[in-house]
Amino acid sequence: MTEHGRQELLNRVAENLSVRRAFGTAYEKGELLVVPVALVAGGGGGGVKRASEEGKPVDSGGGFGGLVLPMGAYVVKGDEVRWVPVWDMLLVVLASLGVLRLFVRLRSRVRLSESMNI
Secondary structure: OOHHHHHHHHHHHHHHOOHHHHEOOOEEEOOEEEEEEEEEEEEEEOOEEEEOOOOOEEEEOOEEEEEEEEEEEEEEEOOEEEEEEOOHHHHHHHHHHHHHHHHHHHHHHHHHHHHHHO
16 A cells, blocks of 8 residues: 555544544524534554565555444533433443343353363
8 A cells, every 4th residue: 555545544534533423413403402422433453564484575454443322412502501311221231231241151150160060
């Protein structure tokens, strides 16, 4: 990849992880101003080019991943600003799945230790 190509890729990554992703476009609904908010996270890795033992170039790649989770919205009415979360049920579901996963792991360890005592 050329230097220009790398710079273009980094610019696109920066655009996708910008504050514009975290705060959506504000809109008006009646006398309310609504500003949507999201949690934005991402990460990536780069590749390397090196010579092998035979002197031929060996390339290794890279990757990028991102996550955008709606969190809620700021609702503005006159001089009052209030936070309205949108993911309460999502949090309950994710926490429940985490507890279930922990339970399954503990149960499988207990069964393994019981089978080893036989």
